[in-house]
Amino acid sequence: MNQSLIKLYLKAIVKQLLNLLFMKVCSVLFFLSLFGVNLFAQTPNKNEEQLFNSGVLIMGNDSIESVPIIYQRDNIPFVKVIIDGKEYLFLFDTGASGCFISSEIAGKVNIESSLPIEDAGGKENNANVVFKNISIGKSSFNNIVCLVANTERLANLGCVKIDGVIGTSLIKLCNWKLDPTNQTISFSKTAFKKEINSTECNIEFTDSRLPLVQLSYDQIAFYALIDSGFSGYFQSNDDVLWKSKKYKKLKRKVGFGQYALAAFSIQNSYVSNSKIDSFKTQSGFITNIPATICSCKPTIGSALLKRNVFVYNFLEKKMIFTPVNYDTTLTNIFDIGFGLNDSNQLVINFVWENKETKKAGFKIGQQVLKIDNNEIGKLSNVELCDLKKSLQSKNELRVTLLIGKKDKEFILLKQPSHLQ
Numbered sequence: 001m002n003q004s005l006i007k008l009y010l011k012a013i014v015k016q017l018l019n020l021l022f023m024k025v026c027s028v029l030f031f032l033s034l035f036g037v038n039l040f041a042q043t044p045n046k047n048e049e050q051l052f053n054s055g056v057l058i059m060g061n062d063s064i065e066s067v068p069i070i071y072q073r074d075n076i077p078f079v080k081v082i083i084d085g086k087e088y089l090f091l092f093d094t095g096a097s098g099c100f101i102s103s104e105i106a107g108k109v110n111i112e113s114s115l116p117i118e119d120a121g122g123k124e125n126n127a128n129v130v131f132k133n134i135s136i137g138k139s140s141f142n143n144i145v146c147l148v149a150n151t152e153r154l155a156n157l158g159c160v161k162i163d164g165v166i167g168t169s170l171i172k173l174c175n176w177k178l179d180p181t182n183q184t185i186s187f188s189k190t191a192f193k194k195e196i197n198s199t200e201c202n203i204e205f206t207d208s209r210l211p212l213v214q215l216s217y218d219q220i221a222f223y224a225l226i227d228s229g230f231s232g233y234f235q236s237n238d239d240v241l242w243k244s245k246k247y248k249k250l251k252r253k254v255g256f257g258q259y260a261l262a263a264f265s266i267q268n269s270y271v272s273n274s275k276i277d278s279f280k281t282q283s284g285f286i287t288n289i290p291a292t293i294c295s296c297k298p299t300i301g302s303a304l305l306k307r308n309v310f311v312y313n314f315l316e317k318k319m320i321f322t323p324v325n326y327d328t329t330l331t332n333i334f335d336i337g338f339g340l341n342d343s344n345q346l347v348i349n350f351v352w353e354n355k356e357t358k359k360a361g362f363k364i365g366q367q368v369l370k371i372d373n374n375e376i377g378k379l380s381n382v383e384l385c386d387l388k389k390s391l392q393s394k395n396e397l398r399v400t401l402l403i404g405k406k407d408k409e410f411i412l413l414k415q416p417s418h419l420q
Contacts, residue, residue: 054131054145057173059189060138067137069178069185072160075231075302077178079166079185082135088163090134092178092185094312095227095299096167097208099134099144102151105164106130134170136187141170159385165229168209176312178228178305181324191313198322199284203314211312213300213319215279215286218244222298226312226319230301234276235292250274252293253418257350257364258339269295273418284321290330290418332414334397336362338388344378346387348401352415360410361403369407370400 059065070078070089077092083105106128128148134141146169151162177186186192194200203211204223212223222240241247252272271294278287289304311320335357337350346368351357368376371391379387391397397412 054143055169055173056142057189058140058142062138063190064186064188065137065139066184066186069180069183071180071183071306073231075306076160077185077228077302078162079136081164081166083132089161090164090166091162091229092166092171092176093227093229094168094171094211095225095229096165097210098167098169099132099146100149100151100165100167101130101132101146102163103148105132106146106148134166139187141173144170159388171312172209172314175314175316178310178312180306180326181309189315191316191318192311192320194311194320195309195322198311198320199281201282201319201321203317203319205317211314211319213281215281215298217241217276217279218246220244220247224298224300226305227299228302228305228310230299231303232292232301233290233303234279234298234300235294235296236298237296238293240298246277250276253352253354255350255352257337257348275418286321331417332395333417334412334414336399336412338368338384340379340381340384341365341367344380346376346379346384362401367402368399369402370398370409372398373400 067079069092070080072078078089079092081088081090083101084107086105088105130146130148131143132146134144146164151164174187174189175191177192179186201213203213203226205211211226213226215222215224218241220241220243222236224234224236252274254270254272256270271292274291274293276289276291278285279289286304305321307326308321308323311318311322313320335352335354336348338346339349341347348362348364348366348368351362351364370376371387376387395414398409399412400407400409
C-alpha cells in the first residue's frame with residue numbers, strides 16, 4: 001500500500017476510536033437537526049495497544065452463530081447484546097477502532113485506564129476505559145476493552161436508540177457476514193466462503209485495524225474506508241479524485257450548514273451531492289453510486305454495503321460482496337434542514353443552494369415560527385425528534401420564518417436527495 005496514502009489515513013482515520021456517522025442528507029423530515037451524525041474519538045499517541053488486544057471469543061454450540069440484524073434509519077446495522085445480564089442495542093461499526101458504552105452500562109467497576117480522545121474539531125477530552133464481557137446470541141466476547149462516553153446525547157440528537165458500539169476491538173476476533181435479505185448477522189472463527197457471483201477484495205488495515213479497500217475511478221487509484229457505521233453510500237473530498245476528467249464534469253447539488261455532529265462539537269461546512277457511474281475494485285465494479293463530497297476521507301457506507309451480502313473475513317483480510325436485489329429509489333428531501341439553537345428555538349440549520357432558496361433568502365439561523373400553521377415554541381431534543389418523525393410522510397410543507405423583524409411564509413416541496 002502506498003505509504004503516502006497510509007499517512008493520509010493516519011491523520012484522520014487511523015486514530016478514530018469511534019465513528020458513528022449516521023449520514024442523512026439534511027432533511028426537515030429526518031431525525032436530526034443536522035446533515036448527519038458523527039462521533040469521532042481518537043486513540044492517543046501513547047502506547048495503549050495492550051488494552052485493545054485482551055479480548056477472547058468463546059463460541060456457543062455451533063461453529064457459526066447467526067442473530068437478527070436490526071437496521072435503524074434504513075441502513076445502519078444494530079445487534080442485540082447482553083452485558084451483565086441486561087440486553088442492549090449496539091451499532092455494528094467496522095469504522096470504529098474500539099467498543100463504546102454508556103456510563104450506565106459501565107456501572108460501578110474499577111476504571112482500568114483513561115485515554116485522551118480527540119473529536120473532529122481537534123478538542124481533546126478524557127474517556128475512561130473498562131473491560132466487559134459482551135454476549136451475542138449463545139457466544140461470548142470476553143474481556144473486551146470499552147470506552148465510556150455519553151450515549152444519551154447521541155440518542156437525543158440523533159433520534160435513534162443506541163446503547164453502544166461494537167468496534168474493531170471485538171470485530172477482529174472472528175469473521176462476519178451481514179445478510180440484508182434475511183436480516184441476519186453471522187460470525188465464525190472459520191472464513192465465510194465466496195459465492196459464484198461474488199466479488200472478493202483484499203483488505204489493508206490502518207494501525208487501528210480499520211479496513212481499507214483499494215478502488216479506482218477513471219484510472220485514479222485510492223483507498224476507501226469500509227464503514228458500516230456510516231449510513232450513506234459513498235463520501236469523499238475533492239482532493240482524492242480531482243485529477244479525473246470525469247469527476248470534474250460531475251453535476252453537483254451544493255448545500256451549506258450543520259452536517260455532522262462530532263463527539264464534542266457540531267461541524268459546519270459546504271457539502272455537495274452527486275452520482276458516480278462506477279468504481280473499479282480488484283475483481284469487478286461498483287456502479288451507480290450516490291456520492292457526498294465534503295470535508296471527509298473516502299468512505300463506503302452501509303447503504304452501499306446493503307446492496308450486497310457483505311462478508312468481512314477479518315482473519316483472512318478479505319471482503320466479499322454478493323449482489324442482492326435492492327431498492328434504487330433515493331430519498332426525497334426539503335431544501336432546508338431544521339435544528340435547535342442555544343435557546344431551544346427551531347431554526348434553519350442547513351440550506352441547499354438553488355434558485356428557489358436564494359430567491360427566498362433562506363439563511364442559517366433563521367427562526368421557524370410555524371409549520372403548517374402550527375406555532376412552534378421552544379422544543380426539547382425529544383420533541384424535535386417527534387416533530388421530524390411526524391413530517392416524514394409529507395411532500396409539501398408550509399413554513400413561516402422570522403426574517404429580520406417580519407414573518408414570512410413559504411411553501412416547500414420535496415426534492416431528490418441526490419442528483420439522478
